Amino acid sequence: MIHPAIEFLQKFRPTGYWTLFAIKPDVTRAPEAKCFATSAAEAASAWLADRADCNLYFAVNPSREPADRKAEKTDIAAMDYLHVDLDPRAGEPIEAEQQRILGVFRAFKPLPSCLIFSGGGYQAFWKLTAPLALPGSVEAADDAARYNQQLEIALGGDNCHNLDRIMRLPFTVNHPNERKRKKGRVECPTTLIHFDPAMTYDLSAFTQAPPKLVAPVSVPGVTGPAAAVPQAAAPANIKRIDDVSTLPLPSWLKVLIVQGNDPDNPGRWPSRSEALFAAVCGMVRGGLTDETIYSIITDPGFGIASSVLDKGNSTQRYALHQISRAKVTAAIPELAELNAKHCVIESIGGRCRVLSEIFDPAMQRAAIEHQSFEDFRDRYSNRFMTVGADKPKQVPLGKWWLEHPMRRQKEFLAFLPGREAPDNTYNMWKGFAVQPRAGDCGLFLAHIRENICAGNEDHYRYLLGWMASLMQKPAQVGSVAIVLRGGEGVGKGFFAHNIGKLL
Incomplete structure (x- = not known):
């Protein structure tokens, strides 16, 4: 039996193939994707029927090759349809x-050729x-998407003009x-209102x-394509992301966006602000627009927004500022690389040092070491950056990073287990090396009782x-050794080594 949603797709795209998506509510992993040839209507119907508890979607435009994944915009072979999505305005009777x-x-x-009620708004x-055939370039895909964007502007639609967009299937x-x-x-069932x-x-x-024209901000200490990065601007109308x-x-x-931290490794980011910046950098690399990122990091429904909303009038x-910083970091991979590994601490015993986060293979966990500026420059003396617009020259990477205004830097070093470190403080506490879980440590306890304690x-x-x-x-200083x-x-060593591995 052919699923009604597949009967719709047989009219929407009668030849080629359909790419379908299933998303379980409240599950943050990537959508499950499956591509079917249009001749496989029964198999596609069975796939949808088996996922009736999911939100079901389809790819609007065809990609060059069939694949069981969501396409990138450069994968789109042609724009068959223009599209727009309108949802009810927040605060109004639905x-x-x-x-x-x-x-x-x-x-x-x-008039639209096709109109679908999505269960909330209309597509x-x-x-x-x-x-419109597409050559596979980012520029061509973005240029074509401007037709959809104009429909958004004219109709007051949501920000979903990208050509690789997936839309909700009717009859689900x-x-x-x-x-x-x-x-x-x-x-709520989704329905097909009209399709001719x-x-x-x-x-x-x-x-x-029109093309989005933004004033570039200069990136100090670098030349070439990364030297000018668009400055983030507040969106006129915030479109919230529900899922x-x-x-x-x-x-x-x-x-990270939903919870504000890594539940499997709570010490991964020493502070909320560092978790926020990691999230914003990830969203920039993922191709999200400034408007979407701004919406997410100012939405009280997402844990990642907490450190932003705490700023009150400065929110x-x-x-x-976080979005602009992230765009600069994304444009200069060397800056992102060294900022992830190192941090300048303004005072360690009265001396300015470069702190490095390394992996200790013996203890199988993260460890911290610090170097002088001279040693740090020597460490990266075999890698170079090009600086200077008029007279470009090669500068050793370590020297370039130490002199860069956006190097990672903190005033103080502190050990603050379970506490939020101030923005000017580097928290050496990275969480326990292992996660608690049920198990049996009877042999280890027997060793402590019978051997260590005789x-x-x-x-x-x-x-x-x-x-x-x-x-x-x-955090409490031990009073007994x-x-x-x-x-x-x-x-003795076996006991001490295994206790030490937990910390």
């Missing part, structure tokens, strides 16, 4: 908003008489995520949005309490 949007589309000229498509169910359920949203495949339009019937699972971002970044300025129950209980204090109160004395090979 039923009234849905009627308003429907009226907007019915009054708009040219409209205009079929082109002659698809819109399953709201937890955030939407808290706002009162319930499951014979209603086609020449591309000349539409106009393009990060639809964004073209890696899974770890989606989790907008702080958010835009069967003395009082000594055993004392040592367990001492160990517990290390784990439960890592344990001294182990015994013959060679009895397990």
Whole structure:
């Protein structure tokens, strides 16, 4: 039996193949994708039926090659349809908003070839008489997307003009995520309001949005394409992102956006501001627009926004500053590389030093070391950067980074377990080396009791309490040092090594 959604796709794209997507509500991993030839309608129907508990989508435009993944914009072979998505305005009665949007589309000229109720708002498509072939370049894809962008401007649509966009399938169910359920949203079927495949339009019937012109900001200490980076500007109308699972971002970044940290490694970023900057850099590298990034990092529904919203009246300025910094960092990979590995500490015992985060293979965990500026310059003396616009010259990478105004730098070094470090402080606490989990450590405890404590129950209980204090109160200075004395090979080092590996 052919699924009604597949019957729709047989009219929407009768030849070639369809790429379908399934997204489970409240799951942050990338959408499950599956590509089907148009001759495989029964298999595609079965795939959809097996995923009835998911939000189901389709790719609007065809890619060059069939693939079980979401296409990049440079993968798109042609623009078959123009599209726009209109959702109800926040704070307005949803039923009234849905009627308003429907009226907007019915009054708009040219009329859409296809109109779908997505369960929240409406998706409209205009079929082109002659698809616009694309050569596979970013510039061509962005230029074509400006037709969709102009429809957004004219109709007040959401920011979804990219050619690799996926849209919700009709004849499926819109399953709201937890955030939407808290706002009162319930499951709602998606419906096909109108579709006439014979209603086609020449591309000349539409106009393009003007190219986005932004004033560049200079990037000190570098020349070439990365020397000018667009300055972030506050969007006039903020379009909130309800579900990060639809964004073209890696899974770890989606989790970071939602929760504000890495739940599997809480010490990965020493402060909220560093977690925020890592997220913004990731979103810049993922190709998200300034407007989308700004929306995410100022949305109280996302954990990553907490350090931005704490800034009060400075929230907008702080958010835009983070986006601009991230764009500079993304444009200069060497700056991003060294900022990730190193940090200048203004005072360690009264001396300015370069702190480095390294991996200790013996302890199998992160470790910290520090070097003088001279040693750091020697460390990178075999790598160079080109500086100077009029008279370019080669400068050793270490010297370039030390003199760069956007090098990573903190005033102080501190050990603050479980605490948020101030922005001017580097927190040496990186979390425990392992994550707690249920298990059986009976053999290790028996070793402590019988060998380390020689069967003395009082000594055993004392040592367990001492160990517990290390784990439960890592910020508290220990008042007692344990001294182990015994013959060679009895397990003193084994005990100390394994306790040390936890910290």
